Amino acid sequence: MATFPGNSWEQNDPPPCMRPLLQALKAAGDVEQQGREGGSEGGVAGGRDGGREARDAALREVLRHFGAWEFEEKADLQQHWQPVLEILHDSLADTLASCPKLLLVPSPSSSPSSSSSFKRKKEMRARLAVLEAEVLAMKNGEPLPLPANYAQALEHTSLLLRFLALLLRNSINAHVFPSGLLVSALLGARDDELAARAMEVLYLLGLPTPTSLETRTDFPLFLPPSLYGGERHLPRRLVAMAAGWGGKSQGLSLAACLAPSPPSPLPSSGGDFKMEVSLSSSSSSEPSTPPSLVILERKAVHVDPRDSSVIFLEILGEAVRGGSLSSLPATTLFPLLHRLRLARAFSSPNNRARAICVRLQALCTLVHTLGGGNHMPPSSTGGSSQDTARLAGLLQMQPELIHEMVEVARQPPTGSDRVHLEASLLALNTLAALAGSRIGSRHVNVLAQLGVARGQYTGLLPSLFRYAEISLTTGLAAPAPFRPLPTGKEEGEGEGGKEGGERDMDMDVGLAFVRATKEEGGTEGRMEEQEEGRREARREEELLWLDGVMTLLSAVVSVQPGATALVECGLVPALVSIIRATPPPLPTDTAGGGGRGGGRKGRVDDARRNYVVAQAANVLETVVVNSPVGLHAYREVQASSVIIHRLHEEVMRLRKP
Numbered sequence: 001m002a003t004f005p006g007n008s009w010e011q012n013d014p015p016p017c018m019r020p021l022l023q024a025l026k027a028a029g030d031v032e033q034q035g036r037e038g039g040s041e042g043g044v045a046g047g048r049d050g051g052r053e054a055r056d057a058a059l060r061e062v063l064r065h066f067g068a069w070e071f072e073e074k075a076d077l078q079q080h081w082q083p084v085l086e087i088l089h090d091s092l093a094d095t096l097a098s099c100p101k102l103l104l105v106p107s108p109s110s111s112p113s114s115s116s117s118f119k120r121k122k123e124m125r126a127r128l129a130v131l132e133a134e135v136l137a138m139k140n141g142e143p144l145p146l147p148a149n150y151a152q153a154l155e156h157t158s159l160l161l162r163f164l165a166l167l168l169r170n171s172i173n174a175h176v177f178p179s180g181l182l183v184s185a186l187l188g189a190r191d192d193e194l195a196a197r198a199m200e201v202l203y204l205l206g207l208p209t210p211t212s213l214e215t216r217t218d219f220p221l222f223l224p225p226s227l228y229g230g231e232r233h234l235p236r237r238l239v240a241m242a243a244g245w246g247g248k249s250q251g252l253s254l255a256a257c258l259a260p261s262p263p264s265p266l267p268s269s270g271g272d273f274k275m276e277v278s279l280s281s282s283s284s285s286e287p288s289t290p291p292s293l294v295i296l297e298r299k300a301v302h303v304d305p306r307d308s309s310v311i312f313l314e315i316l317g318e319a320v321r322g323g324s325l326s327s328l329p330a331t332t333l334f335p336l337l338h339r340l341r342l343a344r345a346f347s348s349p350n351n352r353a354r355a356i357c358v359r360l361q362a363l364c365t366l367v368h369t370l371g372g373g374n375h376m377p378p379s380s381t382g383g384s385s386q387d388t389a390r391l392a393g394l395l396q397m398q399p400e401l402i403h404e405m406v407e408v409a410r411q412p413p414t415g416s417d418r419v420h421l422e423a424s425l426l427a428l429n430t431l432a433a434l435a436g437s438r439i440g441s442r443h444v445n446v447l448a449q450l451g452v453a454r455g456q457y458t459g460l461l462p463s464l465f466r467y468a469e470i471s472l473t474t475g476l477a478a479p480a481p482f483r484p485l486p487t488g489k490e491e492g493e494g495e496g497g498k499e500g501g502e503r504d505m506d507m508d509v510g511l512a513f514v515r516a517t518k519e520e521g522g523t524e525g526r527m528e529e530q531e532e533g534r535r536e537a538r539r540e541e542e543l544l545w546l547d548g549v550m551t552l553l554s555a556v557v558s559v560q561p562g563a564t565a566l567v568e569c570g571l572v573p574a575l576v577s578i579i580r581a582t583p584p585p586l587p588t589d590t591a592g593g594g595g596r597g598g599g600r601k602g603r604v605d606d607a608r609r610n611y612v613v614a615q616a617a618n619v620l621e622t623v624v625v626n627s628p629v630g631l632h633a634y635r636e637v638q639a640s641s642v643i644i645h646r647l648h649e650e651v652m653r654l655r656k657p
Contacts, residue, residue: 014076014079014080015071015073017070017071017072017073018071018073018075018080021062021066022080022081022084024062025059025062025084025087025088026083026084026087027058028055028058028059028061028062028087029055029083029084029086029087031051031054031055031057031058032051032052032054032055052091052094052098055087055091056091056094056095056156059087059088059091059156059159059160060155060156060159063159063160063162063163064159066163066166067162068166069166069169069170071170072607074170074171074172075167075170075171075172076171076172076173077167077171077172077173077174077176077177078173078175078176079173081167081171082176085176085177085178085179086178088160088163088164088179089178089179089182091156091160092157092160092179092182092183093179093182095153095156095157095160096157096182096185096186098149098153099147099149099150099153100127100130101146101147101150101190102150102153102154102157102186102189102190102191102194103127103185103186103188103189103190104131104188104189104190104309104312104337105131105188105333105334105337106124106127106128106130106131106188106330106333107184107185107187107188107233124330128325128326128330131316131325131333132324132325132326134313135313135316135317135320135325136317138310138313138314138317139314139317143310143313154191154194157186157189157194158191158193158194158197161183161186161194161197161198161200161201162197164179164183164201165197165200165201165204168201168204168205169204174204174205177205180202180205183198183201183202183205184198184202184233184234184237186198187199187202187237187241187334188237188333188334188337190309192308192341192344195341196354196358199241199358199361199362200361202361202365203361203362203364203365206364206365206368206369207364207368207429208368233331233334235366235369235370235387235390235391236331236334236387236390237334237338238362238363238365238366238369239362239366239387239390239391239394240334240335240338240339241338241358241359241362242359242362242363242366242394243338243339243342243359243394244342244356244359244398244401245257245269245270245342245343245346246267246269246270247398247400247401247404248400248403248404249400250267250269251264251266251267252266252267252269252270253400253404253407254356254404254405254407254408254423254427255404255407255408257270257352257353257356258349258352258353258356258408258420258423259349260349261349266346268300270302270343270346271300271301271302271303271343271344271346271347272297272298272299272300272301272343273296273297273298273301273315273339273340273343274295274296274297274298275295275296275297275335275336275339276293276294276295276296277293277294277296277319277328277329277332277336278291278292278293278294278329278332279291279292279293279294279319279320279327279328280327280329294319296315296318296319296336298311298315301340301343301344302343302344302345302346302347303347304344308337308340308341308344311340311344312336312337312340315336315340316328316333316336341355342355350419353419353420353423354419356423357419357422357423357426360405360423360426360427360429360430361426363430364426364429364430364433366391366394367391367430367433367434367437368433368437370387370388370391402431402434402445402446402449403449405427405430405431406427406431406449406450406460408423408424408427409424409427409428409431409460409548409552410460410463410464418541421541421544421545424545424548425544425545425547425548428545428548428549428551428552429548429551429552431446431450431552431555432548432551432552432554432555432556433555434446435447435450435552435555435556435559435562436555436556436558436559447556447559447561447562447565450552450556451463452556452561452562452565452566453565454564454565454568455568455569456565456569457569457570459569461552461553461556461566462566462569462570462571464549464552464553465549465553465566465571465574465575466570466574467549468546468549468550468574468578468612468616469574469575469577469578471542471546472546472578472581472609472612472613472616473577473578473580473581536605539605540605540608543605543608543609543612544608546612547608547611547612547615550612550615550616550619551615553566553571553619554615554618554619554622557571557619557622557623557626557627558622558626559626560626560627563622563623563626563627563630564627564629564630566623567623567627567629567630567633568629571619571623571630572620572623572630572633572634572637572639573633573637575616575617575619575620575623576620576637576639576642578613578616579613579616579617579620579639579642579643579646580642580645580646581613617643620634620639
């Protein structure tokens with residue numbers, strides 16, 4: 001069973017909107033006990049297996065219908081979700097134990113029950129022996145079949161990771177999340193999409209909350225410290241995943257690879273696989289034999305229709321050349337697999353965009369983990385300094401990477417593709433992590449790449465906060481006014497009472513049917529509805545992007561040179577203008593307002609917009625604390641009066657019936 005920090009017995013009631021989901025997930029956990037009791041006649045093992053299968057089937061039934069976060073509140077994992085997290089953790093652990101073939105590259109964290117180093121090494125040798133058997137079978141032309149429960153285990157694990165990502169993206173107190181070890185093991189999954197989902201969960205765990213940036217001083221990343229002890233496999237894997245196809249000088253910049261139709265054709269080398277590995281002698285009688293370097297190379301793997309796992313096993317067979325897999329260092333297996341996945345993702349613009357998102361997630365998680373200087377994970381073997389050196393070497397080997405991320409982050413969302421918006425937000429978050437980290441200030445000049453310097457009014461970041469000021473003060477990012485759906489009673493109630501309202505409602509239904517069946521009118525209605533949907537998506541994407549801009553501003557002004565330079569570029573008046581902007585009226589929800597443009601959608605946009613304004617207030621506070629020039633500008637524009645007036649407006653707005 002999973003264990004959690006904190007006082008789990010002191011719990012408040014969860015929000016009413018979340019209670020049905022919590023009850024359904026808890027009921028799925030209760031099914032396990034009922035299945036054990038019902039299957040006890042077949043023995044203890046049969047009852048236990050039957051209970052787990054019944055629990056997993058109930059979980060899948062619930063999670064299949066949960067594809068988006070439909071609640072206005074964030075989930076408090078510590079107060080309300082610990083029993084559910086325990087159920088999901090046990091289900092994930094049982095799935096990995098019942099179907100080990102989910103993992104292609106073994107990991108020491110895939111069996112969290114193993115406490116001693118001897119047991120971990122023994123289990124790793126056993127898993128490597130299974131992998132070697134697959135490699136030999138592939139070389140002989142007789143690949144081993146996957147187990148019968150593989151497809152169901154893959155679907156179940158994918159549903160669990162999708163739900164966990166949604167939960168972590170909309171939750172607080174993520175430090176109680178118990179499944180970091182298991183999720184990190186899934187980075188080496190046999191399925192490429194499953195590995196990408198695991199990276200997304202780790203990235204969301206690594207994002208510090210606004211309070212954690214100020215109050216947590218021991219361990220800022222919400223991942224268990226055990227991930228950084230012993231073999232320290234997670235930092236090594238993240239370093240491997242932070243690599244790309246090439247740089248701007250090779251024509252393979254992030255912006256070029258993200259473009260659906262790049263201005264010039266991309267080099268075909270992005271779809272080639274090439275890696276140099278070191279092979280040691282497998283014979284124990286020749287321990288002094290130096291390792292030999294082998295170059296593994298395959299052309300155009302992105303057009304190969306076979307799965308990545310099949311090609312990976314073939315490449316391993318070519319590498320060992322009839323020898324044992326033990327001649328290949330175990331730490332080489334995952335970089336080899338990810339390099340192959342990266343080359344295969346070069347096949348289409350959408351796959352390239354997803355691969356870039358995975359790369360930026362890995363880099364952002366690395367910087368949050370290792371870039372803080374005073375926040376290194378505890379280690380008695382000096383492993384943290386080695387991991388920091390790897391990250392520093394990665395940044396120094398890719399000097400154009402910061403500029404490439406700036407190119408991606410500087411483009412506001414256009415509503416064309418959600419994946420490109422995600423890449424832009426990840427670039428903003430990664431730049432914010434580098435700007436606020438020691439390793440970023442030592443090895444890369446992030447502020448210079450962002451255009452943060454005295455008198456540089458046309459730099460990137462000054463341009464971004466001026467764009468944010470225009471968007472939030474002119475209403476470009478404001479939610480659309482709420483328009484209730486017609487009920488047919490507004491005109492009929494005053495004349496014929498209820499019967500007149502029913503006749504008007506019947507007339508409205510008839511006219512709606514005529515408009516829908518009439519070719520021209522139906523087309524106009526659908527076009528108007530589609531245009532409204534595009535406007536709503538545009539507003540949502542712009543607010544999310546402005547949220548990322550404010551996050552980057554917060555990181556830059558936390559450094560005194562950055563705060564002073566931005567103050568001279570007019571940051572304080574821009575922030576005060578954002579705070580002064582009159583908020584839109586609260587939408588009034590009605591019984592018929594559940595459709596597109598309804599009350600909930602308006603409230604969510606309004607809350608997101610207010611959150612961006614609150615971030616602007618936090619940035620203003622940081623500027624005043626870190627820069628004497630900022631304090632002088634704060635007094636000049638009478639920011640205190642503006643903030644007090646805005647607080648009064650918010651209170652009066654909420655008091656209105």
